[in-house]
Amino acid sequence: MHRKTSIIILSCNTLELLQLCIASIHEYTESGTYEIIVVDNASEDGSAEWLKEQKDLRCIYNEENLGFPKGCNQGLEIATGTELLLLNSDTVVTKNWLKNLRCALYSSPKVGAVSCVANCCPHNQMIATHYENLEDMQDFAADYNKSNPELWEKRTTLIGFCYLFKREVLEKVGFLDDRFSPGNYEDDDYSLRILQAGYDLLLCRDTFIHHFGKASFKKNLSTQDVDEIAQRYNSLLERNGKLFEEKWHVSRDCWKMAPEELLPYLRQQVVEKEEGSSGAGLVAQKIAVLVRKTQEKRYGLCVESLRASRLPAGYALEIFSLAANKPYAAQVNEILSQTDAKIKIFINDEICLVSPLAIEQMLEIFRKENIGMVGFMGSRSLPVSGNFLEAPDVWGSVHMPMKGSLEEIRFGKAATHEFTTGVRFLCPSFFATQVDIPWNEDYDKQYYAVLAHCRAMEEGGQKMVVPLPREIWCAYQMENISFDSAEGDRRRYFAAYHSRLDDVLSSGARLALYACGKDAHVEGWQSFSHPEGIAVGARTRIHETALCRLLSDNFVGEPRISVGDDCAIDAYSTLTAHNRIVLENLVTVGANVQIKDYIRAEEDLGLAAEDRELLGHACGIRIGCAAEIGANVVIEGAVQIGCGARVRAGSVVKSDVPAYCIAEGNPARIVKTFSSREGKWLATPDEGVLTSLLEERKKTDPLLTYAFITYNRSRYLRKSLRSVLQQVGNDPLVEVLVSDKASTDETRSLVEEQQKRFKNLRYHCNETNVGAEGNIHCAMRASRGEYVIVAGDDDYILDGVLRFVLSAIVKHRGVALFCLKKEAVPRWVRRGTGILEYISYVGFLMTWISGIIMRRDLYLSVEEPQKDDDTRIPQVYLQLEMLKQNPEFAVLYGRVLAEGSGERMASGFNFGEVFIKNYLDILMAAGIPAYLLSQEKKRLAEDMIYDRLQKITKYHYDLPLDGIFDIMHEYYGEEPYYEEVVAKMKEILQEAGDAGGQADAEKKDAVNQK
Structure with a gap:
C-alpha cells in the first residue's frame, strides 16, 4: 500500500523559522511520500507573499489569527494523506525522522498516534543535548535516529509540536476541539480522545527533531512585550487547563499517569453518557472471585466491597468461597474446574476493596497478555525466612486500620508514566490471574501455595506486577496481619526452588x-x-x-x-x-x-584501584x-x-x-x-x-528454520516460542518463524514483543485462515532455512534438543530428512537409506509433524505437495516423496518434549479415519511390501492406537471414534493378530465406560443426599 503523509504546519509571523522547517522537510524526507499544507494565520512578516511563490506547497491564508486548533482543522479538512502530521513551524526535522515515526505508527493496528523527542518540549518529551548550531544538531540526530522498538513508550498524552496519527483515527475521533483556541491543551484533549477510542499512543525515543520553542518568539521583543506575552500565555494556560479538567474530570497533570491507570476514568465518561440505555443483549463476561472465608462479618464486608466495584459493561462477578480450615490449593483446583472465567480474583476476607476502579484498572493491566498475575503488594526478592515483607524491595500500597482510622501505606515510588512494577512474589491476601496453571496440591496452607504458583507463572513465561495507583485499591479490616503458612510447606517450597536452603536459617544468610x-x-x-x-x-x-x-x-x-x-x-x-x-x-x-x-x-594518578x-x-x-x-x-x-x-x-x-x-x-x-x-x-x-x-x-540461508504453525492460540504459542528461543537465542544459523493463519488474538503482538530481543525471529501472517494443512505449506514456503521443522504451537521442546539437532545437521548435512524419535535414552544418531528402512525405524511417528526435519529444497521439488492435504496428515506423503528424490535420512534418538507438551489435544476429526485409514492408505499407495505393512500395523496398534483410545476416553477429547471397528476390520481383518487387537481395543473402551458409569452413579448419589 502506498502511504502519503500530510504535513500540516501552522504559522503566524514565523517566516524565518518556517523557511528552515520546510527546507529541512525537503532535505530529510523521501520525495513522493508527503505533502505540505501550510495554514498562515494572518502573518504580517511577509509569510503569505513567500508562500505564494512556492510551487510545491498547499496553502490556506486566513485574514485573522484563528488559533492553533481551528487552523489545524482547516489543514486536516483538505489533507489527502493516509496519515496526518501536525508540525510546529519552529521545528527543524532530521534524518530518518518520518521513516521512524511511520514505522512505529504502523507497528500495530492498536497504535493510533506517535510523537518524538526534542531539545525543548514539556511532559518529559525533552532530552539533553549539547550541540551549538544546526549543523552539529543534524550530526547528533543522524546518530540518534536509529529505529528501535525497545525505545517506544506507551503514553497518556503526546505534545502537538510533532503529532502523527492515522487517517482512521481522524475519521473515528474527529477534529481538534476548537474550544481550546487559540491554543494549549488541545493536544492533551486529542490524546485522551484517541485513548478513549481504543488506540495506543507511542512516544518514539528513537527519533529526535529540533524545536526552537518559546525562545524563538522572544527574540525581537522588548522586556515589557515579553512580560505581557507571558502574562497572557499563563492566563490562557490556566483557562484551558480548567476547561480540560471540566471536560474530562481528571487532573490536567494526567500526562504523568500510565494509560492503564487513566483509561478506566476515560471509560467512566462514556458510561455516564450512555447511562439509562438498555443493557439488553449484553453477554456477561464472568470474573471468578475466590474468597477465603475466616469470619462471617469480615466475609460479608469483603463481598459487599466486591459487589460495589465498578465493572466494565458486559462483565459480572461469579463468587466462590474457600474454607480457611481446608487445603487451599486443592480447593482452588476444584473451583477452577467449575468455572470458564478467564480472570480469577483471589481475595482473603480480611481485605476490602476501597477504590471503585480497582477491578477495572486490573483488567486494563491484563490487556498485556504476558502479565499472568496482578497483586496489590509483592517483592522482587525473598528472604530465607520466607516472609516477603522482610525483603528490601517490597512494592505496592494498602490502607491499614490504625487507631480507628485508615492509614495509607506505600512501598516504592512509581516513575512517571509507569502504573505497574514487576515483582516475583505476591501477597496472598489479594491478587488475580488471567492464565490457568494447575495449583500444586502438595502445599496445604495458602502462603507457600501462592509463592509456588508465582514461580510456576514465572517458569511459564508470565510476568507478575503490582500497581502503584494514586487511588489505593484495598484496605485491611484489622491491624494485625498474619499469613496462613506451615513449616512443612516452607521446607517443601525451599527444597523445590532453593534446594541449598534446607537448613540455612541458622547460617546468618538473609536473602535467597x-x-x-x-x-x-x-x-x-x-x-x-x-x-x-x-x-x-x-x-x-x-x-x-x-x-x-x-x-x-x-x-x-x-x-x-x-x-x-x-x-x-x-x-x-x-x-x-x-x-x-x-x-x-x-x-x-x-x-x-x-x-x-x-x-x-587508568588516567587517574596515585589512586587505589577501588577509588x-x-x-x-x-x-x-x-x-x-x-x-x-x-x-x-x-x-x-x-x-x-x-x-x-x-x-x-x-x-x-x-x-x-x-x-x-x-x-x-x-x-x-x-x-x-x-x-x-x-x-x-x-x-x-x-x-x-x-x-x-x-x-x-x-x-547464506540459515541451517535450520523452526517454524510454528498457529491460529488463535497465543496462550500455547507463548510457552512453545519461549522453549525454542531460550535454546537458540540470536543464533545466526537458526531462524525462528511464526506462520499465523490470520489470528485475531494476541499472536502478532506476542511475536512483535519477542522480536525486540530476538533478531532471528520472523512473523508471517496469511491473509486468510488457510487451515492447518495449508499452513504447513505456507510455513515451508516462507522459511529460509536449509532444513525446516514445522511444529505445533503446543509442543514444548526440551532444553538442549535444538543444539543436538543443529549438530546433527552439520555432521549429516545433505540427508533428505531427520526424524526426532522420542525415547528416554541418551542422545544418539542412526543413519538409514530408503523408504523401507525409514518406515522400519520411524513408523507412525511420521504423523508427528513437530518431529520431522525436512530439507527445504526437496520439499520445493515435490510436484504436488498439497496432494494429500485432505488426509489431515500430508506430512506422511511429503516425507515419502522426498525420500524418492534422496533416500538418505537420519533418526535422532532421545527425549524431545518438556513436561506439559500437547496441552491442547487435536480435535474436530475422526481418529480412526485419520490415524488408521488415511495413514495406511498413504503407505499402501507408496507400494510398501505386505510384510512391512503388517509389521507397521501391529506397531501402530500397540504403540499408538491403544494409548490414544485410553486418553480419548479418559480425558473426553473431541476425537470421534465412530466406525473405528469397521475401519479395523477393513485394514486389519486379514492379519493374524486382528482378533487380539480388537479385543484389546474393546477392553479399553469397556474399562472407560465402567469408570464413567461409576462416576455418574457417584454424582447421582451425591445429588440424592443433598
Missing part, C-alpha cells in the same frame, strides 16, 4: 538467590554477595569454590547475574557484575576464569548459548560473546567475539570462524578474512 533451578548444584551460594540479584538455571553446576557477586547493592528487580540452564562453572572462577552478566544456556566456563563487566579508569572511576556499559556482558570459555581466561568490560563461540585457555577478552568464532591470545583475536556455506571451521589470519566470512554468513 533470585532463582535456583531444579537439580542445580550451587554449594557455595552463601559466599555470593547480594544473592538476591543472582539467578541460576536448572541443572547448572557451579563449583563450590566459584563465586558470583554484585559489585554494589544495586539489585532493582532483574538479576544482575543470570546463569542459564545446563551451564557449568569450574573451580575458582569469579563473575563480578556492576551492570549485568548473562550466561545463556549450555555455557561452559573453565577453571580460574575472571569475568567482570567493567574496567577501572578509580568505574567504566562500564548498561548492556554488560552476554555469553551466548553453548559458548565455551577455557581455563584462566579474563573477560572484562562490555563484551558480547556469540552463541557457539569458543575462547581458548589463557586469553584476555576485551572486545566482542561473534557467534561461532574461536578466539585466543592477549588481547584475544579471532583465529577461526565457522562457515555455514562450507560447513566447517576456517582459519581467519586477518580482519579482512573474518569480515568476509561474517558477511558470507549473513548472505
